[in-house]
Amino acid sequence: MGAYVIRRLAYGVGVIVGVLFLLFLLFFTVTQPDDIARRALGEKVSVEVIEQWKVNHGYDRPLWPWQDWDDNLLFEHYRRMLTFDFGVSDADDSPIIDRIRAGVGPSLSLTVPLLVLGILGGIPLSLLVAFFRETYIDRTGVFLCVLAMSVSIILYIVGAQYLIGKVLRWYPISGFDADLLMLPRFLALPIIVGLLSGIGGDVRFYRTVFLEESTRDFIRTARAKGASEPRIMTHHVLRNALIPILTRVVLAIPFLFTGALLLEAFFGIPGLGSMTFDAIQANDFSTLRTMVFIGSLAFVLGQIATDLSYGLVDPRVRFE
Amino acid sequence: MMQIEPYIFSNVVTLLLILGGAFVARSVSRERLWREAAVTLWTRRRFAIVVVGLYMTIGLFDSVAWKGGIPEDAIDVLPNAPLTLVDRAFLGTKEASYSSPFASVEFYGGSALKHPGSHPFGTDILGRDVLYLSLKGARVALLIGGLTSLIAIPLALIFGVGAGYFGGRFDDFVFFLISTLASMPGILLLIALIMAMGRGTLSVCIALGVTSWVGFCRLTRAETLKLRELDYVYAARALGVPEFRIVLRHILPNLAHLIVITFVLMFSGLVLSEAVLAWLGIGVDGSWGQMIDGARDELSRDPIIWWNLLASGASLFVLILAVNAVGDAIRDVLDPRTLKEPS
Numbered sequence: 001m002g003a004y005v006i007r008r009l010a011y012g013v014g015v016i017v018g019v020l021f022l023l024f025l026l027f028f029t030v031t032q033p034d035d036i037a038r039r040a041l042g043e044k045v046s047v048e049v050i051e052q053w054k055v056n057h058g059y060d061r062p063l064w065p066w067q068d069w070d071d072n073l074l075f076e077h078y079r080r081m082l083t084f085d086f087g088v089s090d091a092d093d094s095p096i097i098d099r100i101r102a103g104v105g106p107s108l109s110l111t112v113p114l115l116v117l118g119i120l121g122g123i124p125l126s127l128l129v130a131f132f133r134e135t136y137i138d139r140t141g142v143f144l145c146v147l148a149m150s151v152s153i154i155l156y157i158v159g160a161q162y163l164i165g166k167v168l169r170w171y172p173i174s175g176f177d178a179d180l181l182m183l184p185r186f187l188a189l190p191i192i193v194g195l196l197s198g199i200g201g202d203v204r205f206y207r208t209v210f211l212e213e214s215t216r217d218f219i220r221t222a223r224a225k226g227a228s229e230p231r232i233m234t235h236h237v238l239r240n241a242l243i244p245i246l247t248r249v250v251l252a253i254p255f256l257f258t259g260a261l262l263l264e265a266f267f268g269i270p271g272l273g274s275m276t277f278d279a280i281q282a283n284d285f286s287t288l289r290t291m292v293f294i295g296s297l298a299f300v301l302g303q304i305a306t307d308l309s310y311g312l313v314d315p316r317v318r319f320e
Numbered sequence: 321m322m323q324i325e326p327y328i329f330s331n332v333v334t335l336l337l338i339l340g341g342a343f344v345a346r347s348v349s350r351e352r353l354w355r356e357a358a359v360t361l362w363t364r365r366r367f368a369i370v371v372v373g374l375y376m377t378i379g380l381f382d383s384v385a386w387k388g389g390i391p392e393d394a395i396d397v398l399p400n401a402p403l404t405l406v407d408r409a410f411l412g413t414k415e416a417s418y419s420s421p422f423a424s425v426e427f428y429g430g431s432a433l434k435h436p437g438s439h440p441f442g443t444d445i446l447g448r449d450v451l452y453l454s455l456k457g458a459r460v461a462l463l464i465g466g467l468t469s470l471i472a473i474p475l476a477l478i479f480g481v482g483a484g485y486f487g488g489r490f491d492d493f494v495f496f497l498i499s500t501l502a503s504m505p506g507i508l509l510l511i512a513l514i515m516a517m518g519r520g521t522l523s524v525c526i527a528l529g530v531t532s533w534v535g536f537c538r539l540t541r542a543e544t545l546k547l548r549e550l551d552y553v554y555a556a557r558a559l560g561v562p563e564f565r566i567v568l569r570h571i572l573p574n575l576a577h578l579i580v581i582t583f584v585l586m587f588s589g590l591v592l593s594e595a596v597l598a599w600l601g602i603g604v605d606g607s608w609g610q611m612i613d614g615a616r617d618e619l620s621r622d623p624i625i626w627w628n629l630l631a632s633g634a635s636l637f638v639l640i641l642a643v644n645a646v647g648d649a650i651r652d653v654l655d656p657r658t659l660k661e662p663s
Contacts, residue, residue, distance in 0.1 A: 011499075014496065015496070015499050015500050015503050016503075018496060018497075018499075018500035019500055019503060019504055022500065022501075022504070023512070026512055026513065026516040027512070027516060030516040030517060031515070031516045146641070146644050146645065146648065147641065149644060150588070150637055150640040150641040150644050151637055151640075152592050152595045152596070152609070152612070152633075152636055152637070152640070153592075153596065154595055154596060154599045154609070154612055154613070155612065155633045155636075155637070158612065158615075158616055158619065158629065158633075161619075162619050166619075166620075261507060261508075261600075262596060262599065262600075265600075266599075276508065276511070277600065280511055280515065280600055280601065280602065281601060283515070285515065288508075288511065288512060288515060289512065291508060292504055292505070292508045292509065292512050295504065295505035295508050296503045296504045296505065299503045299504075299505060300503050303503070
């Protein structure tokens with residue numbers, strides 16, 4: 001177990017090093033510091049202004065270690081990212097770390113309820129559909145899932161803002177208030193949209209997993225010894241399907257982050273997603289690469305946590 | 321060097337696509353297994369296949385362009401611009417501004433239209449026919465799905481089959497590359513790539529290709545690992561068949577069903593991703609995503625403009641639904657057992 005954990009962690013570190021290298025390729029070699037400066041300052045600025053801007057933002061050094069071993073952008077990029085010293089935004093010179101600190105709370109207040117409600121809604125629904133397999137309930141359920149998956153999330157956002165926010169006036173169209181009494185009112189609409197856009201894929205996936213489990217030998221044994229069908233679904237199928245479900249949930253964490261990008265940006269929630277959205281609009285490369293790094297870091301850590309938790313969920317798994 | 325005009329390039333590609341389609345149809349009809357699969361598919365999803373075919377026909381009609389033949393009194397186009405069949409069908413239908421479906425007067429102000437009652441989906445703020453714009457979107461959507469798949473699938477095959485078949489160092493490298501790319505959240509990597517390469521159709525397609533090949537690569541690698549151990553591959557190797565020929569004759573044909581399934585299932589995801597990108601302001605010109613983005617504010621006008629959103633949203637939804645329906649059926653027909661949900 002100990003050796004496995006160390007190996008797994010080492011691989012995670014390797015992946016992070018790889019991610020940082022890809023980011024360096026994208027944001028320093030494909031887009032050179034000169035391009036970044038020009039996009040931040042506009043086309044018609046003098047060379048001196050660009051040079052000064054590069055000095056201010058720490059871009060005034062050669063790219064590669066073989067050009068200057070002690071002072072180059074590649075090592076500097078690794079040093080800054082790995083020590084969480086993200087520097088200032090390329091667009092408005094504000095410290096990135098402060099904005100991340102301010103954005104984490106609003107982001108989590110949206111994504112955590114979204115993830116929890118998605119699981120609580122998706123699993124019972126798909127158990128129900130799988131319970132009625134090969135009947136018209138199952139077929140209708142699958143058809144509704146495909147229907148829900150075929151609608152672009154942007155249509156859900158526009159539709160919900162118009163129908164629920166404007167015509168029915170149940171909830172505010174967009175905005176945010178950290179006050180605990182007001183918060184649910186502002187989060188209701190984005191959470192409804194997030195659930196709608198995710199539920200189709202979720203239910204279909206869980207259904208496939210449950211159907212796969214329900215053809216196993218131990219299910220037949222359980223049925224033979226007289227266990228009732230609902231009990232088989234909840235005790236035998238669900239518990240054995242936990243591994244793929246767990247994998248799916250962890251894989252959904254960074255996807256929640258991406259879904260939150262749209263939801264936050266268009267429902268006016270001042271989280272990390274809106275921050276990324278603003279960075280796209282403002283050609284703010286330093287914020288953008290920081291967000292990609294943080295997203296990847298979260299994903300890698302989540303993956304390691306899943307791999308290790310397999311042993312807790314499923315006693316059949318042994319770490320070699 | 322002589323500059324080839326884009327419209328000639330587009331015509332050549334269209335011709336190649338038609339020839340390629342005919343070739344695939346011929347190959348399918350010659351192999352019994354594939355022919356039976358195609359017949360089953362047709363009987364199961366007749367309607368969805370017809371819908372997809374309709375979109376493809378519109379897309380092809382919008383890809384064949386030529387110059388000249390423009391009437392003297394056409395005002396909205398340059399006299400020397402290459403126009404497609406779809407452009408020509410809607411030549412001169414432009415109005416001054418908004419008009420609702422089948423209206424005979426303008427939406428605001430109520431002055432008379434040039435072509436009363438001839439715009440089934442109304443016109444947009446610049447007076448362009450919305451039906452025309454929606455039809456133009458078909459080509460963009462198919463281009464995004466098709467071009468990206470042409471980038472992603474070969475990439476995944478080269479790396480996946482190579483890693484699975486040859487193993488060793490190359491396998492380690494590919495596996496590391498896959499895990500690295502897979503750890504970067506999809507949409508953020510997509511945005512980063514487009515921002516770094518600059519905006520435009522090609523860079524959007526490359527970015528979508530880079531982010532979408534990983535899943536399929538993992539699948540082909542795992543499948544190749546299984547195929548490599550089969551008896552006939554050992555037999556071929558014992559007979560002295562070159563490795564490259566084994567891959568070509570014994571591995572790749574056994575991956576063909578996976579390629580078809582992935583292509584169809586990937587397609588809808590790609591078109592939906594482009595819609596999201598369009599909403600973030602980094603999409604492809606003329607796509608439905610961009611139309612929806614433009615129509616967003618029109619809902620808050622009073623009285624509201626709804627036909628733009630409805631037309632573009634419905635065009636997108638129907639295509640995705642039809643492709644998803646066909647994709648599901650293809651998966652059931654070609655691979656009833658082994659394939660899991662692509663993530």
